[in-house]
Amino acid sequence: MNNDKDTEYLSKLQDYYADWKNIPSYARLCEIFGIASKSWVKAILTRLEEASFIERTPDGAWIPTRQFFARPLAESSVQAGMPASVTATQGDYFVIDEMLIDTPSKTTLITVKGDSMIDAGIHDGDVAVVEKRMTANIGDIVVAIVDDEFTLKTLDRENGAFILRPANPAYPVIRPQGTLEIFGVLTGLVRKYRR
Amino acid sequence: MNNDKDTEYLSKLQDYYADWKNIPSYARLCEIFGIASKSWVKAILTRLEEASFIERTPDGAWIPTRQFFARPLAESSVQAGMPASVTATQGDYFVIDEMLIDTPSKTTLITVKGDSMIDAGIHDGDVAVVEKRMTANIGDIVVAIVDDEFTLKTLDRENGAFILRPANPAYPVIRPQGTLEIFGVLTGLVRKYRR
DNA sequence: TTGACAACAGAACGATCGTTCTTTATATTG
DNA sequence: CAATATAAAGAACGATCGTTCTGTTGTCAA
Numbered sequence A, B: 001m002n003n004d005k006d007t008e009y010l011s012k013l014q015d016y017y018a019d020w021k022n023i024p025s026y027a028r029l030c031e032i033f034g035i036a037s038k039s040w041v042k043a044i045l046t047r048l049e050e051a052s053f054i055e056r057t058p059d060g061a062w063i064p065t066r067q068f069f070a071r072p073l074a075e076s077s078v079q080a081g082m083p084a085s086v087t088a089t090q091g092d093y094f095v096i097d098e099m100l101i102d103t104p105s106k107t108t109l110i111t112v113k114g115d116s117m118i119d120a121g122i123h124d125g126d127v128a129v130v131e132k133r134m135t136a137n138i139g140d141i142v143v144a145i146v147d148d149e150f151t152l153k154t155l156d157r158e159n160g161a162f163i164l165r166p167a168n169p170a171y172p173v174i175r176p177q178g179t180l181e182i183f184g185v186l187t188g189l190v191r192k193y194r195r
Numbered sequence C: 001t002t003g004a005c006a007a008c009a010g011a012a013c014g015a016t017c018g019t020t021c022t023t024t025a026t027a028t029t030g
Numbered sequence D: 001c002a003a004t005a006t007a008a009a010g011a012a013c014g015a016t017c018g019t020t021c022t023g024t025t026g027t028c029a030a
Helices: A004-020 A026-033 A038-050 A083-088 A096-100 B004-020 B026-033 B038-050 B096-100
Strands: A054-056 A062-064 A073-075 A107-111 A127-132 A141-146 A149-158 A161-165 A181-192 B054-056 B062-064 B071-075 B107-111 B127-132 B141-146 B149-158 B161-165 B181-192
Touching (some): A004 A026, A004 A038, A096 B181, B004 B026, B107 B181
Antiparallel strands (some): A107 A127, B127 B181, B149 B161
């Protein structure tokens, strides 16, 4: 797709999708694109598909691809002759929600309190992306339930027993008596800087 | 919708949507929900609509609402009896993309290389959310262009001149000769833990 | 024991959808 | 000026979709 018209059709489709989060029927796309022929709509969509902006489900429904949402992702080592040209940086595209959340129904967000994990780069006020499950591996950063509170710590093993290790020398290692209740595993971290 | 079954149906729909970005036909929803009746699928969707998780376009197509994507946000000090029900955890909801990105057209993502900002909790491989603009305030973490490369540093002032200060004693302060070219300001940070 | 209700199943139907094929208009090129 | 793409229009058709209406099953309280 190296075409001006198709680029225009794509932006119309993107605008509609931004409003409705849905790719409508060919009949409606006729209105959106300002044309009168369903078969031509199909031809357009097929070209957008070849250019990887949209694809189809096994059921035949049109869905947007990652590239459709297109947020450019640059490496900090990339040469940048003109600062404006970074929008043109091709390569990876990136959707934050999709990157961080694989299974929405099992994912919870938890605001981090305190600085017990500061050496792991986890600060007070950060938002932890947590996948709820009851098992974890040694070395995982887990959300455990200790004294009816969420605690974010690294899971480790000591003399055959599980322990929770903070990433801050000022905090003690937690050695739970009895069973250790794991709420979930840390799969991502989000921080917002005040502006 | 104060119903356990409906919460389960919602989760299944959310997981399907995460995969396909599309709410499929009633026939397919029968498979997804594990039921055999299209009319019952309709009844379920109608209830989810009343609970504002989904809605319909003017064309009658089902689309997700904002609440559909929202993740429950908990404070780490919150008591945890295991919030199994989605609707039970009311209060704050949270959409990551929306939180981090105010102006999509001016926002770029940049993968961080190196550990020069490690004391600020910014690690190698983290993804920086950067709002492109040419001015910044003292104390902001900025993306500057130095020697044709992106550099992430704290903006500071020394003897009336701007300098770029790393958050790692092993790295030198950058004192640009002439003008300092600022690419943008760090507004957010995203990290993904391997699984 | 019965009645009511919730939770589905199933069939029937007209509307709509995507597909394919044929035709037309406009622009480009030699 | 003819040849040829490109861009679109339009019709025809079977498949699929959502809707509605009616049936079935299980549960629980009276």
